Amino acid sequence: MVGLSDSFTTDQFGNPRPAISLVKFSSNGSVVWQKVWTGETQRGGGRAPTVALTSDQSSVYVTGLSNANGGDAVLLKFDSDGNLLWQRTWGGSVIREESEAVATDAQGAAYISGTQRDHQAGTAGLFVVKFNGDGTVAWQKIWNDASGSAVAVGPDGHVYAAGSKMRTDGSFEFDVLALKITNGGGLVWDMTYSAAGTVDARGGMTVGPDGGPIFAGAIQAGKKVVGISALLVKLTTDGGLSFDSQWGGSKNGTSGHAVALAPDGSIHVAGAASLGSGADEAFVFHVDTQGRGLDAVTWGGAGFDSGHGVGVAGDGTVVLAATTNPPGPPFTLLDTSGKVSSVGGAVAVAGGSLADAPGLAADAGALVINSTGGTSYAGNSETALVKFFGASKK
Template structure:
C-alpha cells in the first residue's frame, strides 16, 4: 500500500491537457478580429467624413443665404468675408475654415469650406455646393466690351493677347492718319482700357488684316496698301517695336492688284505672309506665299493657281517646319471651292486639296491643330435649304477630310472669319450671323466647338445696326477675344470693337438685347475633299521699303462736366416725319462763348442726319446711334448753337431723334 502511494508520488503525472485551438485557428481568429476592427474603423471614418461633408455643405448653404441677403440689401455681394452678413462676417462650424473670393467685374463670388483635408465650394452663379475648392482663376476671369474709333469709320480685323497680359488689335480707320484710310494698331491693358494707338499710311487706302506679337515683344502687321509700292495695291508687312514705333515696312507686288492677308512668325525669327496677286501666277488672281527674314528681306515667293481665280486668306508654319495656306479657288469641280495647300520649308508644294459643293464655298481662316492636322472655316453656300452658313472642316496631317460641320439658320447669312484651337482641344470661330434678323442686320458671333466637332455654345453681340466679328484669340485665363465692327455702339458711324468673353462665352453686365444666345443648327456636311493639281511659280517680286507716315492716336478724353445740362427739350428734336428738316437754337447768355458740347442721337443709319452748327458753321453732322459723344470746339468758340434733324422721303424711322444734352462755356 505504501509502495503504491510512493510510486504515485514519485512518478510524474502525465499531462493530459489538450489545447482548445490550434495555432492556425488562433491566427484565423486574430485575422477575423482585425477585419471586424477595420470594418468598424472604416465605418467610423466614413460616418465621420460624411458628417464633415454634411457640415461643410450646410455651412456653405447657410453662408450663401446670408450673401444673397447682402446682395438684396446692397445690390452687390460683399467684397470681403468680414463685410458679409451685414458686417458680422461669415462663421463656419467648429474646425472648418472659409476661403472667400469676390469678382467686382461681374459681381460674383466663390466660397470654399475646408475641414480635416476635405473641401466643398459654392459659387454665386449656381449656389449648389460642389466637392473640391474654388477653381483656380474662377473669380479672376474678366470680361468687357470696348469700342475704338473717332468721327468716321473704323474696323477691327485681328486681335491677340500680349505677353504683358494685355491685348492688341489692328484694322483700318478713316478717323485718324493722313489718307483715305490708314492702318491702326491699338494696345490695351488687361482691363480693356486703351494704352496707346498708332496710325500708319499714306494718301490713299491702306488696310491691315492680321497682327502677331513677335519674339522680341514687338508686333508685325500685314495687309494691303494703295499708297505705296509699284501697282494698284500692294501687299505690305510692317514691323513695330513693343511701344508701337515702326521698325521697318516692306511692300510685295507688281504692276497690278496684290493684297496681303495673313502672316505668322517662323521658327527662324522671320515671317511668312500669304495673300492674292493679280500681277504674278496664272490668269486672274493667284494665291501667293512670301518668306521674309527677321529684318524684312524677302527670301522667296511662290504662287499657287489653276485656270481661274485663287485667293489665299490664311497661313501657318506647320509643325514639320513647312507651311500651309488656305483660301478659295474656282478651279475645283464646281463654282468656288475651299482649298488647302501644304508646302515644304523651302516653298515646294507637297499637296493640295479642294472641298465644296455646287455653290460658292469660301475658305477664310485656318489653324493647325494639336494632332498635326488642320481646321478651316469660312462660308458654305452649297448646303441646300440652309442658305449661306458658317462651316468648320477638320483635315488630317496629309489633307484627308475627317469631318465637316455647318452652323447657321434655315436661311440668311452666316460666315466664319477666324478660327483658333482652344486650350481644351476644341475650336472657336469668330464670324457674322443674321440668325436673329435674316436678310437684315448682321450680328457678331463667336461659336465654340468640341475637338470632334460638336457644338458647345454660340454667343452673339447684337444691336440696332450691323455688327461683324472678324478676329478671334484665346486669353491666358481661358476666356476668348473677339475683334470686329459695330454700327450700334461707340462713336460716329462704325467703330472697331474689342470684346473679352469668359470661358463660357459670357460678358459681365451685358444686357439681353446686346448679348444674345443664337440657336443655329449644327449640320453634318456630305461634301468630299478632292486632290488638285495646282500650278506653282517663283516670281521675281518687287519688294520696296516704305517710309510711311506715322501718327500717334490719342483716345477721346472722358466727357468733362458740362456748364449747362439741358433738363428739358431745349435742343432735343424728335422724329418729325418723312422729308423734314426741323431745327432748334440756343444762345449762351451774357456774351459767353460755348467751347464744347455733348450729343446723343438715334437715327436711321445713312438716311436721317442730326446736325449741330455754331454761328452758321456745321461742327457735327451724323446718322446712326451715338451716345454721349463730346465735341471740343475750344479753338473756335461760339455763342449760338443750332441743332437740326433732317429726314429722307422714306417712311421707316430708325430711332428717337437727336439732342444736345449739355454745353461748356466760359
C-alpha cells in the same frame, strides 16, 4: 473676338457709324470685358479687323483700317485686362493702307500686312510692317503689283505673308503670292501658288509644326464659271508645295475665312457655305497633317450666317467665331461631310523684290470706351461664338 460694330458710336449727325470692337470671353462663354475703339473706321478690306495675342498672352494686338489720311492702317495694343497701351496709324496722305492681318513673334513684336494703294498712280503693293512692342516701327516693306491678305510668324522667327497677284498671261486670273521674310525685313523667297482658275488667301495664315506656312482662302473656276470652293494650302519652309485641298462641292459654294492649327498638328478652316437648300451657313472643316479630310460641321439658323474666325484649345476644343442675321435663333450645329479633294496646283518663283514702303506711323489719338453689348440675341446682324469638340462630340 474682334469685329466692327455700329451699336456704340455715332457720326457728327448722330447716325450710327462702325467702330472696332474687341470682346474677351471666359472659357464658359461669359463676357470678361468689352472695348470699343472710337477712332473713325472704314468697312473696307476683306478680313479686317483682325486680332493676335502675344505668345505669353499678356498683350492683344488689333489691326484694321482708319479714316486718317483717307485710309491708313491702324494698330492697337491692349493688355490682357483690356487696357489700351498704345495706338498707331500707319500710312501716307495720298495712298490708302488696307491692313488685313496681324501676327506676333516670341519677342512681342507685331507684324501687320495688307494692301497699299496709290490711286493717283494706279498702283498697289503687298505691305508688311514690323512694330516693336513699344509701338515704334522696326521696318516697313512692300512687294509691288500685288495685294496683301495674310501674315504669320514661324517658330524660327521668319515672317510669312500672302496675298494675290494677277497673272501676266492676259487671263485676268489671280494666283496666291507667298513671301518668306527674315525678322530683319530681308526677302528669303517669293513664290506664286496657281491652280485652275483664280485662287486667293482670303482666309489668313498659320504655321505648321515643321515651320512651313499654311494659308486658307478660295478657289474659283475659270472661264466665267461661278463655282467656288474653300481652299487650304500648305507650303514647306523653302516654298515647296506640301499639299493643297479644297472643301465643298458643285452644289455648295464655300469660302475659307480663317485657319487654325490644333495641338496635334491637324488644321481647322472656318468660312461660309451657300448650301444647295438655299441656306447660308458657317462651317468648320478639319484635315490631318497631310491635308486629308477628317470631319466637318455647319452652324446657323434660317438667316445668313458666316464663319470668320476659328481657334483650337489644348484639349482639342474648337471655337468658331461667326456672324448671324435675322431671324436669329434657333441655331443648329450639324455634322457634315469632311471629304476634301486635291486641287493639283503648283508653285513657282515669283521673281520680285522687297522695297522700303512709304508711310509714317503716328499716334491715333482716339478713346477706348467700355461697350454694353450682351450675350442674348438682339435681333440685328450680330456676332456669335460656338464652342464644340470634334464633329460628333458637340
